[in-house]
Amino acid sequence: MRILSVDYGKKRTGLAVTDPLQIVANGLVTVPTSELMAYIKDYCSREEVETIVFGMPKRENGKDSENLNRVRSFAGRLQKELPAITIDWYDERYTSVLAHRTMLDSGIGKKARQNKELVDMISATIILQDYMEAKRFGRR
Numbered sequence: 510m511r512i513l514s515v516d517y518g519k520k521r522t523g524l525a526v527t528d529p530l531q532i533v534a535n536g537l538v539t540v541p542t543s544e545l546m547a548y549i550k551d552y553c554s555r556e557e558v559e560t561i562v563f564g565m566p567k568r569e570n571g572k573d574s575e576n577l578n579r580v581r582s583f584a585g586r587l588q589k590e591l592p593a594i595t596i597d598w599y600d601e602r603y604t605s606v607l608a609h610r611t612m613l614d615s616g617i618g619k620k621a622r623q624n625k626e627l628v629d630m631i632s633a634t635i636i637l638q639d640y641m642e643a644k645r646f647g648r649r
Contacts, residue, residue, distance in 0.1 A: 510559035513552070514637035516601065516629050517563060517580045518542060523629030524549075525637040529557070534637035539626035545583070550590060558594055561587065564601030564636045599640040601632070 512531055516523035522545050524537040540548045549561070563584050566574040588596050 510557040512560045512562060512637065512641070513537075513549070513558050514562040514599075514633045514640065515545075515549075515564065516633035516636055517545075517566075517576070517583060518629060519576065519579065521626060521629055523626070523631070523633035524552075525630065525633035526556075526558075527637065527641065531641065534634050534641060536630040536634045539629045546587065546590065549587060553591055553594065560595040560597055561591075562597045562599050562637060562640045564632070565598040566601055597640070599636055599643070601636050 510531075511529055512527045514525045514534070516525075520542055521539050522542045523539045525534050526537045527534055537552075538548075552558070561584075563580055566576040566580060584596050588594075
């Protein structure tokens with residue numbers, strides 16, 4: 510079964526997913542947040558998803574960001590729609606910075622690096638990779 514990660518944003522949301530053996534995290538797509546519920550429900554009807562991991566938006570000082578209430582609200586509605594799937598959380602601080610660094614290191618051109626949808630999808634992938642590593646090594 511797969512793990513799906515969500516980098517929830519006010520306008521758009523990046524998604525990433527593991528392979529069925531939960532070895533590799535791959536960027537999936539970036540969708541308008543207004544279409545997110547329908548997209549996730551459709552995806553989960555076609556693929557076996559065990560857990561959905563939400564990036565927990567925190568400020569640098571560890572306090573909740575202004576987006577956290579929106580994310581919690583959406584996650585609560587999603588849990589009611591998909592009660593068989595576990596909802597989990599992972600600290601998403603610095604994922605956008607890491608996404609930009611990843612894009613730079615990979616040689617992606619300047620124009621592509623300005624693509625916010627790509628940044629959101631890479632951020633979701635970083636959240637998922639970190640989540641899987643923490644789970645593997647017993648860290649939270």
